[in-house]
Amino acid sequence: MDILAVIFTGIIGAVFGSFMNVLIVRVPKNISIIKPASYCPQCMEDIAWYDNIPVISYILLKGKCRHCKKNIPIMYPMTEILTALLFVVIYLKFGLxxxxxxxxxxxxxxxxxxxxxxxxxxxxxxxxxxxxxxxxxxxxxxxxxxxxxxxxxxxxxxxxxxxxxxxxxxxxxxxxxxxxxxxxxxxxxxxxxxxxxxxxxxxxxxxxxxxxxxxxxxxxxxxxxxxxxxxxxxxxxxxxxxxxxxxxxxxxxxxxxxxxxx
Structure with a gap:
């Protein structure tokens, strides 16, 4: 088993999970998935790229918005983790x-x-x-x-x-x-x-x-x-x-x- 391939697949899965969060929240409300950039749904402040890294940013921020300090919905990191895990399992089962x-x-x-x-x-x-x-x-x-x-x-x-x-x-x-x-x-x-x-x-x-x-x-x-x-x-x-x-x-x-x- 190629550990690097598994890790890379997990990272790709987490990135896809992050994009999925955008689709889940914006598409039903007819909001563009391109603009505006990611923002806090509580205080509406833009989220910097370094605060938008799948899973890692949530951990570093301790689950709270950098600006308003309100809780970030747990749905976001859970979706990223779930997608990453499923991508890895698919890779382990089917290979490349x-x-x-x-x-x-x-x-x-x-x-x-x-x-x-x-x-x-x-x-x-x-x-x-x-x-x-x-x-x-x-x-x-x-x-x-x-x-x-x-x-x-x-x-x-x-x-x-x-x-x-x-x-x-x-x-x-x-x-x-x-x-x-x-x-x-x-x-x-x-x-x-x-x-x-x-x-x-x-x-x-x-x-x-x-x-x-x-x-x-x-x-x-x-x-x-x-x-x-x-x-x-x-x-x-x-x-x-x-x-x-x-x-x-x-x-x-x-x-x-x-x-x-x-």
Missing amino acids: SLMFFKYIIFVFLVLVVSLTDIYTAAGDFETGMIPTVYIALGIFIGLIFAVIEGYFVYYLAGIAGGYLVLFFPAYLYSKIRRKEGMGEGDFMFFAMIGAFTGLGSIPAILTFSAFFGIAAGLIVILLTKNKNYPIPFAPMLGVSAIIYVFFYELLNSYNWSSYILN
């Missing part, structure tokens, strides 16, 4: 290969969609938000890799399968209960996931997502006593998709249809 580049792009998109959904659901928005630009870009890039790998139809079927497997239950739910149970953004997100993982991944990812969704729902009910509290589903899909990427050999050995149908 086509699959490495495919899955760091995939994981980046999955994280930015999932975290944006959480951020908007918890923030000053009525519901979670999944910007369609990420979905369109992800499907486009996924199909490029599909062509390179020579399995275009398989991954195209993954797009259709990911969308439809959520669309039909949600459609029936809306007709029976007279209210929306899942947003179209979730269908589109699963379609994007299918563009990278293919049709065969759909049962496993769906099973894990349902399990995580039920677990999250029970936790929220216990903590809030509110049975109608909206829970973003995109993060469940995102976590499940990342698990699939790392353990697809094992997961593909199971008959997932039996778990779903029984």
Whole structure:
């Protein structure tokens, strides 16, 4: 194992995580990701480059803004660390290969969609938000890799399968209960996931997502006593998709249809 390559991959992951924070916070508010430069959301003062180094600056500043001394949201370093770790794990699993580049792009998109959904659901928005630009870009890039790998139809079927497997239950739910149970953004997100993982991944990812969704729902009910509290589903899909990427050999050995149908 090349230690320098692992360290470099981690640094790149942290940098991507820092950029991801910009996307998560600015895109839902229709703020340019280029201008203005990074600034403290509390006092609005510009952040100098040496205070904007992923993870390190947070540690050196002890988690506080240099200007107003208010706490820097823990979301920022946690996103950078998470992205760095996932990039390293992808490198360790796939090495410097086509699959490495495919899955760091995939994981980046999955994280930015999932975290944006959480951020908007918890923030000053009525519901979670999944910007369609990420979905369109992800499907486009996924199909490029599909062509390179020579399995275009398989991954195209993954797009259709990911969308439809959520669309039909949600459609029936809306007709029976007279209210929306899942947003179209979730269908589109699963379609994007299918563009990278293919049709065969759909049962496993769906099973894990349902399990995580039920677990999250029970936790929220216990903590809030509110049975109608909206829970973003995109993060469940995102976590499940990342698990699939790392353990697809094992997961593909199971008959997932039996778990779903029984």
